[in-house]
Amino acid sequence: MGSGDYLTCSSNIVVNKDLSATVTLELCKVCYKSMLTVTSDPREWIENVTHNRARKAGDIIYKHEIDRHLENGTTPPNPTKGNLILEYEIPVVVEPSTDSVYDDPVATELQAEKEKTQQLEVRLSLLESTLASLIS
Ligand SMILES: [Zn+2]
Numbered sequence: 631m632g633s634g635d636y637l638t639c640s641s642n643i644v645v646n647k648d649l650s651a652t653v654t655l656e657l658c659k660v661c662y663k664s665m666l667t668v669t670s671d672p673r674e675w676i677e678n679v680t681h682n683r684a685r686k687a688g689d690i691i692y693k694h695e696i697d698r699h700l701e702n703g704t705t706p707p708n709p710t711k712g713n714l715i716l717e718y719e720i721p722v723v724v725e726p727s728t729d730s731v732y733d734d735p736v737a738t739e740l741q742a743e744k745e746k747t748q749q750l751e752v753r754l755s756l757l758e759s760t761l762a763s764l765i766s
Pocket residue numbers: 637638639657658659660661662
């Protein structure tokens with residue numbers, strides 16, 4: 631239990647011209663078999679994880695942008711949720727983990743979400759390795 635050294639998945643991401651991105655994830659045999667004990671459709675499971683995480687981040691950005699536009703009286707012509715998220719400017723992080731980053735409420739919430747995600751990833755890999763040891 632513990633280390634996931636024997637897991638050898640590989641992945642790649644390409645940002646497309648329209649600023650969407652194509653992610654390819656090659657599951658190693660152990661991960662694929664393990665994932666099949668979690669779900670009959672690992673591809674759908676992975677897509678759902680991404681959607682849920684992106685939706686949470688998008689909700690935070692949307693709320694931030696609505697508040698900002700209301701405060702400044704700058705509501706754009708077509709303020710759909712998707713458009714507001716696309717127009718949001720991600721704060722530039724000059725040095726990671728500096729105090730200035732945490733002054734931005736969105737950055738603070740995103741940082742909190744990132745930490746939660748990291749904790750969940752640790753728990754997930756723990757579960758994966760436990761599962762893998764049970765089926766081997
Ligand atoms: Zn793997």
